[in-house]
Amino acid sequence: MTHALDNFLFTYQSLIYALGINSLLALSMYVVLAIGQLSLGQAAFMGLGAYASALLTAKFAIPFPLALIAAAAVPALLAFVIGAPTLRLSGVYLAIATIGVGEVLRIFYLNWDYAGGALGLNGIPEEAGFVWIFGVLAVALAGFAAIARSRIGRAMEAIRADEAAAGVMGVNLPVYKLAALVVSAAVAGVAGAFNAHVSSFIGPNEYGFDAAVTILSFALLGGIGSPFGPVLGALVLTALPEVLRPLHDYRLVINGLIIVCVVIFLPGGLLPWRLSRIGAPR
């Protein structure tokens, strides 16, 4: 009986962690979508954060908070480096470029023996818990909500609506695009570190194209009118497979179906509403 209860709690706990981690990933997707860009590199950024933090803690015994900073900084740096040449790209072209980055990284991990190669990394200290994950999620959500309500959020929405018109109004498009990608990569990296430090194992195939599409589906299901939409999307899509446990093998199929249905019937997502701006004149 106690064994069954322990088992249940164990499952339940990992679901709770997944809810928080996926919500962070959804927020990282939101930052990019909020300015009308499409990145499919979120899983790659997540993986980079996971590997950075796992290697630092497992191999160098670096304290977890410091490793977490590295997990944000490393993908942010990569986003900065790939951001400059890809800034001219938009829409589907940026998406393709970021898929490429993800594939390159996946193959790199596969062949990097020091990081376990195809077998992945084991024995990552289980440092991330409820407080870490949901604390960071709360801070990130509050931060993004504050930005959405500010002058910066207004400019982001203008870029999403009409890039050329926003530029003519004086919005510095390259800076906004690069900043969005860098912030998004940092958030995804932190989520990746949490993921590594709750599961104690990471492997090169966890951060591929499938994961990128799943992250995108969180944001699309929830809607990108406000940062709360993607979080709701992540909660629903993370909890759904647990609810529909008999259909577990068809999770990606259902994800796909849900995306199709949302695009057709709820183009604005589950939470399409915008946040009102602070100090916005009525």
Place this chain on the structure above:
Amino acid sequence: MSAPLLAVRGLTLAYDRTDAVKGIDFDVHKGGVVTLIGANGAGKTTTLRAVSGLLKPRAGSIRFAGREIAGMAAHRIARLGVVQSPEGRQVFANMTIAENLAMGAYLESDRVAVAKRRDTVLARFPRLGERLSQSAGLLSGGEQQMLAMGRALMADPKLLLLDEPSMGLAPLFVEEIFNIVADLKREGRTILLVEQNARAALEIADYAYVIESGRITLRGPAREIAENSEVATAYLGM
């Protein structure tokens, strides 16, 4: 005569690999209204897009207030005070009217100045003031054009670029829009107006250039151009 505020020389623009604009020259002097008229596809809007930085010229120079701006990023050109009111209905449809206007003053951080400009804009376009919290996408075509102009005026531009303000509008709105352009002119605004409605544009402008397939074929004071027999046949339907 003083140096022009905007001086365009030998401007060549490519659009889909063919030269849409083939080495044109024109000037806009401070406080003047200059119009580029011509048929659809003559290269008027393309020219305007180059001035506002949305299109990089293939060759030629665009000098604004003595500075070369050809090929500069749009946001830097906006910072210098060149602001375009885009063609048609390019308002931010999902944002409210108030927020569209606020976007126009994006570069102005002084709240008092922004509030003052907004009052001026709303006095000019009272219809917008009645519906500040509505989505811009719900406005009629003419009202969206007014919002686009109001948004550009929120930037208090040194040079206002108006791209086909009368396009697709009902005659009543066309008249209203041109009355507003005339008001702006009286107030001393410098305007570069691109129009297919040559008759209305020539009535307002000081100076006019006629563009035909990417070349300027005629230039002169607007009144003279209006009386030119070729222009009358080709553009004024006489």
